[in-house]
Amino acid sequence: VSVTYARGFTAAGVTAGVKPSGQPDLGLLVGRPGPTAAGVFTTNRLQAAPVRLSRARLEAGRASAVVVNSGQANAATGEAGDEAARRLADAAASSLGLDIDAMLTASTGVIGEPLHLDELLRAVPLAVESLSPEGGDAFARAIMTTDTTRKQASAEAGELRVGGCAKGVGMVAPNLATMLAFVTTDASVSPEDLDALTRSRIAPAFEAITIDGCASTNDTVLVFASGAAGGVRGERGVAAWASLGDALEEVATSLARQLIADGEGVTHVMLVAVEGAPDDGSARRVARAIADSPLVKTAVFGSDPNPGRVVQAVGAAGIDVDASAIDAWIGNAQVVTAGVIPPAYFSGGAIREAAMIGMKEPEVRFRVRIGDGPGSSRILGGDLSYEYVRINGEYTT
Amino acid sequence: VSVTYARGFTAAGVTAGVKPSGQPDLGLLVGRPGPTAAGVFTTNRLQAAPVRLSRARLEAGRASAVVVNSGQANAATGEAGDEAARRLADAAASSLGLDIDAMLTASTGVIGEPLHLDELLRAVPLAVESLSPEGGDAFARAIMTTDTTRKQASAEAGELRVGGCAKGVGMVAPNLATMLAFVTTDASVSPEDLDALTRSRIAPAFEAITIDGCASTNDTVLVFASGAAGGVRGERGVAAWASLGDALEEVATSLARQLIADGEGVTHVMLVAVEGAPDDGSARRVARAIADSPLVKTAVFGSDPNPGRVVQAVGAAGIDVDASAIDAWIGNAQVVTAGVIPPAYFSGGAIREAAMIGMKEPEVRFRVRIGDGPGSSRILGGDLSYEYVRINGEYTT
Numbered sequence: 076v077s078v079t080y081a082r083g084f085t086a087a088g089v090t091a092g093v094k095p096s097g098q099p100d101l102g103l104l105v106g107r108p109g110p111t112a113a114g115v116f117t118t119n120r121l122q123a124a125p126v127r128l129s130r131a132r133l134e135a136g137r138a139s140a141v142v143v144n145s146g147q148a149n150a151a152t153g154e155a156g157d158e159a160a161r162r163l164a165d166a167a168a169s170s171l172g173l174d175i176d177a178m179l180t181a182s183t184g185v186i187g188e189p190l191h192l193d194e195l196l197r198a199v200p201l202a203v204e205s206l207s208p209e210g211g212d213a214f215a216r217a218i219m220t221t222d223t224t225r226k227q228a229s230a231e232a233g234e235l236r237v238g239g240c241a242k243g244v245g246m247v248a249p250n251l252a253t254m255l256a257f258v259t260t261d262a263s264v265s266p267e268d269l270d271a272l273t274r275s276r277i278a279p280a281f282e283a284i285t286i287d288g289c290a291s292t293n294d295t296v297l298v299f300a301s302g303a304a305g306g307v308r309g310e311r312g313v314a315a316w317a318s319l320g321d322a323l324e325e326v327a328t329s330l331a332r333q334l335i336a337d338g339e340g341v342t343h344v345m346l347v348a349v350e351g352a353p354d355d356g357s358a359r360r361v362a363r364a365i366a367d368s369p370l371v372k373t374a375v376f377g378s379d380p381n382p383g384r385v386v387q388a389v390g391a392a393g394i395d396v397d398a399s400a401i402d403a404w405i406g407n408a409q410v411v412t413a414g415v416i417p418p419a420y421f422s423g424g425a426i427r428e429a430a431m432i433g434m435k436e437p438e439v440r441f442r443v444r445i446g447d448g449p450g451s452s453r454i455l456g457g458d459l460s461y462e463y464v465r466i467n468g469e470y471t472t
Numbered sequence: 473v474s475v476t477y478a479r480g481f482t483a484a485g486v487t488a489g490v491k492p493s494g495q496p497d498l499g500l501l502v503g504r505p506g507p508t509a510a511g512v513f514t515t516n517r518l519q520a521a522p523v524r525l526s527r528a529r530l531e532a533g534r535a536s537a538v539v540v541n542s543g544q545a546n547a548a549t550g551e552a553g554d555e556a557a558r559r560l561a562d563a564a565a566s567s568l569g570l571d572i573d574a575m576l577t578a579s580t581g582v583i584g585e586p587l588h589l590d591e592l593l594r595a596v597p598l599a600v601e602s603l604s605p606e607g608g609d610a611f612a613r614a615i616m617t618t619d620t621t622r623k624q625a626s627a628e629a630g631e632l633r634v635g636g637c638a639k640g641v642g643m644v645a646p647n648l649a650t651m652l653a654f655v656t657t658d659a660s661v662s663p664e665d666l667d668a669l670t671r672s673r674i675a676p677a678f679e680a681i682t683i684d685g686c687a688s689t690n691d692t693v694l695v696f697a698s699g700a701a702g703g704v705r706g707e708r709g710v711a712a713w714a715s716l717g718d719a720l721e722e723v724a725t726s727l728a729r730q731l732i733a734d735g736e737g738v739t740h741v742m743l744v745a746v747e748g749a750p751d752d753g754s755a756r757r758v759a760r761a762i763a764d765s766p767l768v769k770t771a772v773f774g775s776d777p778n779p780g781r782v783v784q785a786v787g788a789a790g791i792d793v794d795a796s797a798i799d800a801w802i803g804n805a806q807v808v809t810a811g812v813i814p815p816a817y818f819s820g821g822a823i824r825e826a827a828m829i830g831m832k833e834p835e836v837r838f839r840v841r842i843g844d845g846p847g848s849s850r851i852l853g854g855d856l857s858y859e860y861v862r863i864n865g866e867y868t869t
Binding site: 188377399411414415460 | 515516517518519545547548549550552553582583584585586687688689766767770771773774776778779780781783784786787788791792793795796798808810811812813815817818856857858860861862864865866
């Protein structure tokens, strides 16, 4: 159950000493002999140096490995940051005897702080020596920042294997949760097909989560296909295509849920389902407005079944909605009918009891119908707790 | 220093008993003989019943009084809510011997809970009896919900007086902070001119504040001009026009600042100034993205001078920005230069010291230049504290 579950991959995680905590901070993931790769990246306009480098090298089409550091994000670091990202990647490629273009890179940590390049470069040979088919756990450990657990997943599609790991518990938002995720498969997949699978089966799982609505400068999802499973091809039209897609989606969905469950200060996962919108995009805006509303998030934290805050968020989402077309549920309790919260709701009674039960479940479910259109969306989020404030009020100090 | 400072207005605040706290909950503000009125309202698509009623009656052009209740928002209450708002307003008009069209209404409190109409109707005669030119304080008291202080202001423009009061400490967002505000003047102003003054001199002050980014269903700003100042006309072209506008803006700005200072859990006011944008709208989007970012808000709470979170918010604002054009300051310390946070920043030093001082001021100032365009914007916000989570996790329970 790790990123090296798929055959053809080795990984390592070591301690370069660039994190104040002294925890492992340098990860290396390598596919042999030369896998195909695809990636999706943050939509933040201010992309970190490693994001720019990896995007550019992916276009060259020869990527087969990635070196990752945690501790510094290497964002808002200017040309010196680009140079540092390049030197780290080149050192890793050179130690492995790979073409420079084959090495991607990703970083996570404090924005603005320069990479501690000397320490990282010193640790690269150690990471290379440590590479192992059992190295997935160590790799998943080395990419963590405020994470409290490793996030790993695996799945199978007949003969084919899929593995993956991820990190990221804060600055997590739609359009790629602020996070790093690495997914591997031993299928043989062309670069074009791998890109299509990444966009259709992997990216949506990460785009459907939000912790605090803040899209980071460093979000990166990289996908590698080694072809080591005896040449079983994942390509459009063959039988394995659909089942490979399912396995990739299973791994991505598992990783996304693990990210939310370990979200900073999250005590309850929140699942927001919106239906009946004119289109999926409108439904997504409404679902995000609910999942990112600090009033809804604090209500979830306090187990307070407050339908008015859901109504407020729907109305403020920037979508044209008709009040009388709105129905909403908390758990199994219908708390809004044709735009109206039942008056009896405020004097207790069965609906409020049922909503209260829904608010106390580990996964609090909101369902909102805003009309009879075909559009729908589901977003996974978390509550807003004292602990979120504590973690983020004390992060760098 | 109250909403009755302007001549020609009486006000009252009484206890109808519709708030669990037993605090005053019914306010009445009346202009004599028949002032002109103007208003601006929430942009939330799901507008409360009193908002719909007041909008419609303002169009009739004869409004001269407003009855306000706190405790229930009368939103998400359907047709029964419209009927209740109408009955409350009509009862107040009838008690005063006013035309029905002359009475506006506003509500604030829990969304969905029906108006406690019986109690309110019983208290209307008491409110009418209590009307007094010294009633502004009681009125300001009666409209409070989780507010801890009354918000009142006054200003003068030569012979003319301007008064005002407001309430609102949560669900406060751009496009009219979630709040009620009432501004009066004893100038004689035509309905068209009063509408123009409201939009140009009063609304911008409230649109420039945000507490939690949540636009409410009930936001209402009402402005009345009694003409009681001996017929001094406020009209375009006369000398008094500009000074009357200044006085209205002074009152609105004072009320907006008081709202932020009493924002739920706010320990530090945050002033975000963005300049160099292609246009004011783009600057506003960036300023809001910073002021509403939970990561920036928790950093302000923790006095943590974290420029990376400002950079993240700028990049995620949905505006096309060039990293190398970004300069940013915390207080007097320049923490980002041409898109780069100075490397020395992370090993202490003078800039970090200065930024730390800036973070500890009661009003934390962020200034961001994103290019050399003509667009600029200023937003006033507050930090995100344990207390915000406590208040909003426990609101209705």
